Amino acid sequence: MKDVGMKPESLRRARASAELLAPAHCIARLRSGDTEKGDPLKTARVAGILAAKRTDELIPLCHPLPIYQADVLFELAEDRVRIIAKVETIAPTGVEMEALTAASIAALTIYDMLKPYCEPAELCIRECRLDEKRGGKSQYRRRLPAPVAAAVLVLSDTVAAGRKPDTAGRAVEGELQAAGFAPIHYAVLPDEPQALLDAVNELRKQHALIATVGGTGIGRRDITVDTLKPLITRELPGLMEAARAFGQRRTPYAAMSRGVAGFAGDTLLVTLPGSRGGASESLAAILPSLIHVFEVCRDLPHPGGYQ
Structure with a gap:
């Protein structure tokens, strides 16, 4: 099975349909509900x-x-019945197959109940197809329509000193590239407030998004949130609420993240955890919202590529 563990849940809908061709006298039995097996x-x-x-x-x-809503409707014509199946869920993957299966099984059920009244060649199931789907990446895009300049700043004393490689920041960089952010500036800094402030204030001149990685926990050297929060002029608390909620379904330690997000002038700041899993999970949770931000904020006078 495909791994959908890193996909955020959303309301998903699907509608599928199928047609059953039948003689007029069989369609009449559908209208009256009169067959030996009951109402078809x-x-x-x-x-x-x-x-x-x-x-x-x-x-x-x-x-x-979890199927939150399912229904099957019918449209009768002179020589056919159209079966329409509608299904809804809130989940990380869609319900297209559920809708198609519902339409198919409903058509087969009608076929079974009509077959005593005609020859096999007179019944034909055809055109079982998906008519509509909503939710997920088809509705909430995970890729920008045009490039947006971004920066990834890794806050880690040990990485900055060369004592271990950075995996979390590189993972975030790769995921932003896949989402259409470009160019992407990448840098590693020690957990020093002034170094972080200097870097962010310089990057704000040319980058629409700055994602920090690390320094969101409760350690004494976790200075990212305390340093950047005063810069935020328009907070977007829902981004980090979504990230923490997503993370808590995977590890209880996500509750300890103090991450913040919001606009510092015309640049969006997001603060991600320093572990690779935490950073990737947080970004997965908020990426559709980030894409939406840069689609709706085209009026911001920023050179970052989303005018």
């Missing part, structure tokens, strides 16, 4: 809803999902 449409609706809820048991590589 009512039975097919229940079958489709049940299929949506059990798709992961039918299709091997589908993830089990």
Whole structure:
């Protein structure tokens, strides 16, 4: 199965449809609900809803999902019935397969209940397809439409002294590159307030986003938040709330992150944890919001590439 553990949850919807061609006298039985097995449409609706809820048991590589809403509707014409399945969830992956499975099983159920009344060649299931999906990356984009200049500042005494390699900052840099941020300035600094202030104030002149990595914890040398918070003129507390909530579903230690986020003038500052896992998880949680920020803030007079 595909690993979806680093994808944030969102409200996801899917609508799928299928058609069953049938003789006119069979369509009449659908209208009246008269077959020896009972009402075909009512039975097919229940079958489709049940299929949506059990798709992961039918299709091997589908993830089990909480189904918050599922329904199956029918449109009757002279020689066919159109089956429409709608499914909703809040999850890290979508419900396209659940909607398609619901439409397919509902169509098969109607087929089964009509087959005593006609020849096999007179029944035909066709055009089972996905009509619409919402949520996830199809709605909340994870890549910029145009490049935005960014900077990644790693705060670590040990990395700055060359006693260990940086993995967290490089991971953030790679993930920002994949999201369309460019060019990206990368630097490693010791946990010194003045060095951080000097670097941020210089980078603000040319970069729309500055992401710091490290210094958000409760140690005596964790100075990032205390140093940068006074620079923020418009705080965006929801970014770090989302990052901490995302992290706490993976480790209880995420609650100790003191990260902050907001605009310092026209530059967005975000402070990420210093561990590779914490930094990557935090960025995964807030990346759709970062993309949205730079899509809606085109009026900011910034040379960073998002005018």
